[in-house]
Amino acid sequence: MRRAIFFPIRLFIQFFEGIGAYTVLMVSVFRSFKHWHHSFGFTIDQMIYIGVRSIPIVILTALFSGMVTSVQSAYQFSSWVPSWYVGSVVGNSVLLELAPMITGLVLTGRVGATIAAEIGTMRVTEQIDALESLSFDPVSFLILPRVVAGTIMFPFLIIIADVCGVFGGWVAATTTMDVTTYEFIKGFRTWFHPWDAWFGLIKALTFGFTITSIACYQGYYTKGGALGVGKATTMTVVISCVSIVFLDYLLAALLL
Amino acid sequence: MIKVLDLQKTFEEKHVLKGIDFIVNTGETFAIIGKSGSGKSVLLKHLIGLLKPDAGEVWMDGKLISAMSFRKLQQIREKIGMVFQSGALFDSMTVGENIELALKKLTKLSGNSLKDRVIESLASVGLEGTEKMMPAELSGGMKKRVGIARAIAIKPEYMFYDEPTTGLDPIMTDAMNRLIKKFKIEEKITTVIVTHEMLTVYDVVDRVILLHEGKIQFDGSPENIKKSEDLVVKQFITGDSTLLSQE
DSSP states (O other), rough: OOOHHHHHHHHHHHHHHHHHHHHHHHHHHHHHGGGGGGGGHHHHHHHHHGGGGGHHHHHHHHHHHHHHHHHHOOOOOTTTSSSHHHHHHHHHHHHIIHHHHHHHHHHIIIIHHHHHHHHHHHTTTHHHHHHHHHTOOIIIIIIIHHHHHHHHHHHHHHHHHHHHHHHHHHHHHHHHSSHHHHHHHHHHHHHHOOOHHEEEEEEEHHHHHHHHHHHHHHHHHHOSHHHHHHHHHHHHHHHHHHHHHHHHHHHHHHHO | OEEEEEEEEEETTTEEEEEEEEEEOOOOEEEESSTTTTSSHHHHHHHTSOOOOOOOEEEEEEEEEEGOOHHHHHHHTTTTEEEEETOOTTTSSSSHHHHHHHHHHSOOOOOOHHHHHHHHHHHHTTTTTTOOGGGSOOOHHHHHHHHHHHHHHHHEEEEEEEETTTEEEEEHHHHHHHHHHHHHHHOOOEEEEEEEEHHHHHHHHSSEEETTEEEEEEEEOOOHHOOOOOOHHHHHHHHHHHHHHHO
16 A cells, blocks of 8 residues: 555656756766767767668658558548649648658667667676776767767658658659649649758757667666666667657647 | 775665775785675775765775766776676677777777787787687687786786686686786786685685675685684685574
8 A cells, every 4th residue: 555655756756866867967968079079980880870771761661651641631632622732731741740750750669779778788788887997988988979870860861751751642642543743743832831841850850869868868777687678678669759759749839 | 005994885775885994905916705795896896986985985096086086087097907797898899899999098009019919918818819709709708808808908007807707617717817816926916806706715815805794794814714713704615505594
């Protein structure tokens, strides 16, 4: 009974302890910026891993997201909505929501889980202690390169997702429906606002920082052995997904 | 010289170290023994500044390292070699790169002299020609020896070993003890070893402390520990699990 009463209180305290520890770690990351040149090589390696190696999965998910948006919007249009509106729906949906959101969620699994598992394993096998004993600052050696690489590379991935999503929508519209290329482009251009694309890029920056920083935090504070690494990885995916959805709403409410 | 004064550490509700005091003299080989979970590795991590105490002080060569910032500790760590329990080699780097990383950070070596130091360090632990191997390709004993090579490569004044012989077969244990002795004699390094192995204590060290329930139960030479009438000490050195329950 006592445990049941204290459980929510303990959970509440743990939540704020977590926020505090995350903030302290991020302050250390920002402080270690002045030594960024020491970890420049590692940052490039991480940019290749997070950015370049994620391109295939980003293309694939964006392509199908665009295609399904195209098919479903055409399905919902009744006879009084002109078919060229498909282009506008695909354009707005992909640029504003689908490309950043779906790419963010997919990369939470691919990038976030990997970072948490890597750093968590380094923690439980004492590799982080070894780094420190060799005078390396683990924050600027391990965390800074990953957070910087994620924040820089996510916008590029979202640009690729934007292009592929719209392309997928066009392919689906012109091959499976009665929409011509001219009509699709007309629809796309009619309701296109450059701010929508910029808004997607702002989301990308935010998601890139959020996913990589949460993953680094979870990995860095991993406790225990393999079980701890598994827990850190799961927590990374869960917290990142919830954070992305929350930030998606927050940014829309603030900037649109 | 290392001086530890009234060191205390608590993790959540567990009071691991309850006031530890000892001195390790320059050139001495010093062992910390005790049951699993008695706080040996925690104590060792305090000695190199990886953990901060809740109370008490750790001094090294007249400098209070327990209250030092990370930047100041970096200077102290240039003269420290640490060998971790599992070797703690960086998985993504080859054996050679593991040692180079330490040398690039802590010494001014570069080019051929850096490569030569890597080869020399690996040769000193009997692992010539393994520079291009990945840690995953090495056995447990080899990983520990590469860990020693990485630590010894920077020519440290202090060496810290965390359970260097745990999990090794008797032959490898003997080889490891010989290595520690060799560095102690040839390089005149002040050495602190955390171990369970009484063979290592009898064979290698000058002085030993036994940790029990967060305090020092015994402090003396390996010869004296054999003669101790203290039941906790006797139980540990004989490995007789029934000794205390008989009392």
